[in-house]
Amino acid sequence: MNVHPPAAPALAMRGISKSFGATRALDEVDFELEAGRVHALLGENGAGKSTLMKILSGAIKPDAGRIILDGEPYAPAGPLDGRRRGISMIYQELNLAPHLTVEENIVLGREPRSFGFVDRTAMRNRVRSALELVHHPEISPGVRVKGLSVGAKQLVEITRALFEKTRILIMDEPTSSLSLEDTERLFEIIGRLKAEGVGIIYISHFLEEVQRVADTVTVLRDGRRVHTGDMSRVTLDDLIRMMVGREVKEMFPRLPHAVGEVVVSARKFRGKRMPSAVDLELHRGEILGLAGLIGSGRTEALRTLFGLDELDSGVVEVFGRASGRLAPNRMIRRGLGFLSEDRQGEGLALPQSLADNLTLSFFGPYVRLGFLRVKLQIRAAEDWIRRMNIKARHARQPVSSLSGGNQQKVALARLLHQKADILLLDEPTRGIDVVSKSQIYEWIGRLAQEGKAVLFVSSYFPELLGVCDRIAAFHRGQIVDVKPAEDWDEHRLMTAATMGRVA
Amino acid sequence: MKARNQLRAVLNLLAPFLGLLLVMVLFSLMPDIQDRFLRLANFKSVATQSVIVALGALGMTFIIISGGIDLSAASNIALASVITAYAINAGLPPAAALAAGVLTGGLVGVVNGCLITSLRLVPFIITLGMMGIGRGVAKWIAGNQKIDAPMTWVNELMAKSPRPSWLLLAPGVWLMILLAIAMAVVLRRTVFGRHILAIGSNESTARLCGIRTVRSKIWIYTISGLFCGLAGVMEFSRLTVGDPTVAVGLELDIIAAVVIGGGSLSGGQGSILGTMIGVFIMAFLRNGSTMMGWPNYIQEIIIGAIIVAAVALDQFRYRREA
Numbered sequence: 036m037n038v039h040p041p042a043a044p045a046l047a048m049r050g051i052s053k054s055f056g057a058t059r060a061l062d063e064v065d066f067e068l069e070a071g072r073v074h075a076l077l078g079e080n081g082a083g084k085s086t087l088m089k090i091l092s093g094a095i096k097p098d099a100g101r102i103i104l105d106g107e108p109y110a111p112a113g114p115l116d117g118r119r120r121g122i123s124m125i126y127q128e129l130n131l132a133p134h135l136t137v138e139e140n141i142v143l144g145r146e147p148r149s150f151g152f153v154d155r156t157a158m159r160n161r162v163r164s165a166l167e168l169v170h171h172p173e174i175s176p177g178v179r180v181k182g183l184s185v186g187a188k189q190l191v192e193i194t195r196a197l198f199e200k201t202r203i204l205i206m207d208e209p210t211s212s213l214s215l216e217d218t219e220r221l222f223e224i225i226g227r228l229k230a231e232g233v234g235i236i237y238i239s240h241f242l243e244e245v246q247r248v249a250d251t252v253t254v255l256r257d258g259r260r261v262h263t264g265d266m267s268r269v270t271l272d273d274l275i276r277m278m279v280g281r282e283v284k285e286m287f288p289r290l291p292h293a294v295g296e297v298v299v300s301a302r303k304f305r306g307k308r309m310p311s312a313v314d315l316e317l318h319r320g321e322i323l324g325l326a327g328l329i330g331s332g333r334t335e336a337l338r339t340l341f342g343l344d345e346l347d348s349g350v351v352e353v354f355g356r357a358s359g360r361l362a363p364n365r366m367i368r369r370g371l372g373f374l375s376e377d378r379q380g381e382g383l384a385l386p387q388s389l390a391d392n393l394t395l396s397f398f399g400p401y402v403r404l405g406f407l408r409v410k411l412q413i414r415a416a417e418d419w420i421r422r423m424n425i426k427a428r429h430a431r432q433p434v435s436s437l438s439g440g441n442q443q444k445v446a447l448a449r450l451l452h453q454k455a456d457i458l459l460l461d462e463p464t465r466g467i468d469v470v471s472k473s474q475i476y477e478w479i480g481r482l483a484q485e486g487k488a489v490l491f492v493s494s495y496f497p498e499l500l501g502v503c504d505r506i507a508a509f510h511r512g513q514i515v516d517v518k519p520a521e522d523w524d525e526h527r528l529m530t531a532a533t534m535g536r537v538a
Numbered sequence: 539m540k541a542r543n544q545l546r547a548v549l550n551l552l553a554p555f556l557g558l559l560l561v562m563v564l565f566s567l568m569p570d571i572q573d574r575f576l577r578l579a580n581f582k583s584v585a586t587q588s589v590i591v592a593l594g595a596l597g598m599t600f601i602i603i604s605g606g607i608d609l610s611a612a613s614n615i616a617l618a619s620v621i622t623a624y625a626i627n628a629g630l631p632p633a634a635a636l637a638a639g640v641l642t643g644g645l646v647g648v649v650n651g652c653l654i655t656s657l658r659l660v661p662f663i664i665t666l667g668m669m670g671i672g673r674g675v676a677k678w679i680a681g682n683q684k685i686d687a688p689m690t691w692v693n694e695l696m697a698k699s700p701r702p703s704w705l706l707l708a709p710g711v712w713l714m715i716l717l718a719i720a721m722a723v724v725l726r727r728t729v730f731g732r733h734i735l736a737i738g739s740n741e742s743t744a745r746l747c748g749i750r751t752v753r754s755k756i757w758i759y760t761i762s763g764l765f766c767g768l769a770g771v772m773e774f775s776r777l778t779v780g781d782p783t784v785a786v787g788l789e790l791d792i793i794a795a796v797v798i799g800g801g802s803l804s805g806g807q808g809s810i811l812g813t814m815i816g817v818f819i820m821a822f823l824r825n826g827s828t829m830m831g832w833p834n835y836i837q838e839i840i841i842g843a844i845i846v847a848a849v850a851l852d853q854f855r856y857r858r859e860a
Contacts, residue, residue: 343745363748364750367747384735385740386807391735396746398732405728
């Protein structure tokens, strides 16, 4: 492994500007990257990070400014150009072909060929050595990608980028779907990439991680660069302040609320997709966190409870009454609401309007004799847009045109709109900017104040510790322990989640 | 903002409308047929000729919007026409025979819906199978020949010169118009319509929101079946015989109408008005081509080209909006 510390930065972007219609997405932004270093790019949703990276990868062209790559001018005609020059981007929404195997995905577009036929042996050998770097128990060359967990899929994408001899790797929210284990693995891989001279641009909302992995940091706000400097010289508070432009007092607003009687009780509860049976109790006005690694069975438990997956055995009582057959429409009538972790695949109907998505689970107030009173529906939707600070032009807009964070707000607003008394939230703040996260924590606290009950699944322990009343730690489908949040700390949660025992 | 959104909705329909206009202008400019083409009598003729495809397309619009497809539509039409003829022949009052035809279509629809929701097979495969079964049953009942039936008022439904004459258009045409309006209202203004759009956009999301997807889908295929049944009655009315070999390949015309009108085969998009425009584009094409004396295969080539153009245009528009 040869490391040649370069005299000039490997990448220099100067004076980049880009507008989309009336919106100025980027305003004379400068950005530099040195080989073998990690440069973090921070900013709220809509600050311009994605746009800047899309310009770099060649997906869009800037209105002004220039880019110099390894001393040569760089003006890609398209993403393929970018990839040929060694710039790879790994998106938040993964770009894999689910029906092909790991191996086939990794070599897609660069299959080792022999007279037009795929050279299978060469392919397998090269893939195997590339996968050595990644080392994930689920991933083996012959496995079909669609069977892999989200974390494993992401690692396959990273391997594909490496396979293409990438020099600059852009990672957009790489850890948002990864377990702690996989995240550690990723950081290891990043370390190895650095040693090989690969420059990495790291975009993430997990500031503690960014602090760990990045050498340099740049903060964008409203399309402008507000800060660039050594990571070691700024505090997280400073960064948040620069991203937001105002003080964010408390990440986790602690709203006082009283915990009441049991509203949901699940005994010896096991679904067809759950690794084992669990016992759960949820109280009125309580925020119960379900902590654990990805694959530990929390999502499966939640989905079975809501009736999306089949129940095998066990008794579920809601508000003291036996639940009967579990099905989404029945659970909604009983007062439950469900927020899926896969908001695009299962939370929203993207081509439909904001208003339709918002009222999809509860058309009741706008219906008369089967007919929809559209004006009423739109007005109510506009009300919710204001209340939840959703950045949209109007309620008839298709939800696909909103940013990720705003889409998530619509999905959450739907639960609030349907007046759910018991909310099952699966990773509600994944991939969302800091300010929106803080807003969501506030709403959850307010819901508890109003006497609603919340089941909060998350792999991000600090938010569970900051928001929940009690936390249940999952390990391989079983609940290791359930304790008040004060009796947990990150270390204890980690131990329970990774090793299945109480520290 | 509202105006901008309305403008977009208008533009969305503009494309198929322009297509229709283009077709009509094209034929109006042909010197040989100008005088014959642009006549009320011809328009009435076209309207009458569209009824069967239109009725099938109304139901198909819902199916396609929900993300499904129905290849058995045409064989269902044939089966319904045979049943209607059989019933009249057997001495049933015409109204009952009409009902029998419509309900037969509905029954096939129910079977389609139930099979699709219970077996984990895609609608394409299930309805492909039903296409064969439906056609086979029709031939069986008809004894592999056409069924003659005595004339009743059912045969008046598709008459070009209706009695009473103040109707101007055949009763079948009025029925088509009324049902189109009704279905447009159902699609845009009822909760059922929203459910269908949601199921077609993202079935998982619809389930998650408590929509009874199984029930809704069975309803969609049943309703479409009823429409096919009605189309079958109209077919019988037009031919005055129950012919089990009628409407072969018509399902493709029906699906084409929906797609030309803006329906997306992946679901979540489509409109009744668009479908009707699609129906008329094809009807005027056939009408004009026949008048010009062009052979059948020219019509087929042109219609095929239009389908590709319509879908390409639709994709182009969709990509620009997103």
